[in-house]
Amino acid sequence: MAYTEQRTDSAGRTGHIGRFRVDGRLRSTRRFTAKREALAEARRQEEAGKHAEWVDPAASRVTVAQWFAIWQEARVDRAPRTIEAERERFRSLVSPTFGDRPLRQVTHEDVARWAATMTSPTTGETASPARRRDAARLLVALLDAAVDARRLRSNPARTPSGKVPSLPRAPKTKPHRYLSHEQLRRVADATTSPQTRTLILLTALTGLRWGEVSALTVADVDPLRRRLHVTKAYTRLDDGTLLLGDTKTHARREVPLPATLVEAVATQAAGRAPGDLLFTGTRGGALRRESFDRSAFRPAVLAAGRAVRTLRESLGLPASGLYDDAVVAAVRRLQTDGGLPPTGVCDPETWALVSDADRARRDGRVGGARTAGTGAGSLAGGMTRGEKVSRTRLLAALSRTTLGPGAEDFDTLTLHDLRHTAASLAISGGATVKAVQRMLGHESPVLTLSTYAGLFEDDLDALGDTMSAAFQASAVVLGTDPGGARILRGSFSASS
Known part of the structure; x- marks a missing residue:
């Protein structure tokens, strides 16, 4: 119960303070001249404590910076x-x-x-x-x-109903980029090392985050069950330090290892101890994202993403990113002139002929050998020595790829877009929301749906076709038996 005490300060002035209890502790108000004011304040404070609204005035005097430091220590x-x-x-x-x-x-x-x-x-x-x-x-x-912490009675950033009207509008998220199976294979084929190829395919077919795939050890691979155990991840701090810890959601999960990658992953793990990293940098340590992106991933993506356009330029065809009938016809003529079967598919052997044709165009020797295009011009004009070297490297990377009718070029993408690609390929393959959630390691199916809602919209068309087909199959039709009698044919349930 609140009460007052008389106090005299150092100057000899007499006053009154209120005394009250909150959380079992006896506390005091500030000094008042009038006893009734001290008692009223003590009662207000005590009543606030009963309703969990009491705030220690001394605790609310700390600065925001001081409180931030205290708050961080508890996190x-x-x-x-x-x-x-x-x-x-x-x-x-x-x-x-x-x-x-x-x-x-x-x-x-x-x-x-x-x-x-x-x-x-x-x-x-x-x-x-x-x-x-x-x-x-x-x-x-x-x-x-x-x-x-009872340092404030209410949050000044919120309204009484708890809303935060001052929160800036959420920025529009960058659109996801997805690769088709053919485009993914093209990127993998354009790489220069088995490790790079395996890592790209593994990421794009399992959806692992970079921190997770770079932390995989040999022991995390179960080739018999075709599973990957995702138990940890690397985190890069701003100063470049790599820390090995839990995954983003602090949860462990198993991810299916596609059968097509079992042999490649086994080769990657050969000769390594169970605790060794599956993918390593040049010095045997953890593979760094920036280094891998700059020296291995980005060159392969840039080459694969402009493969069709490069092919068309080399054959003297109008600039486009589509492998259409004109390209098929041009490739067949080139293959016939080069003594290859005229398949119309640009495989590594055909790329060798394309490189020769491209080199002839750069040197202005169009016509010395039959090229496939009409109205073909020379690429030599305006090309510097550096540009010619870059084009030679581009064609060397593309010589490991295979292009066929319907192939399309694509814009550049990031390593994280391989994770989006995995989700896209899984959904297009008929995976359920729950399966995609488990593969990607999302905390809930709601996050999976909100992130890839657009991909699931295609399911509506398939669902409509399925429902229509089932309804049509239930239709009753008239037919005749071998003896000429008319009979009913249709789909009926036992209850009908």
């Missing part, structure tokens, strides 16, 4: 990359405005104004919507934690 279970990202966002976007401000002085209006106008520390311009949204979410979470 040791978070992934190091998450902690690092939060510290960077706080340092660059939150701290300049709120770092030195006491918690109790943060207002809703201040948060709304800051969320709409926060600037980038490097350019001085308004930060991107994605950066502003991430920073605003961080501040909201920080203030929510202050409420939970």
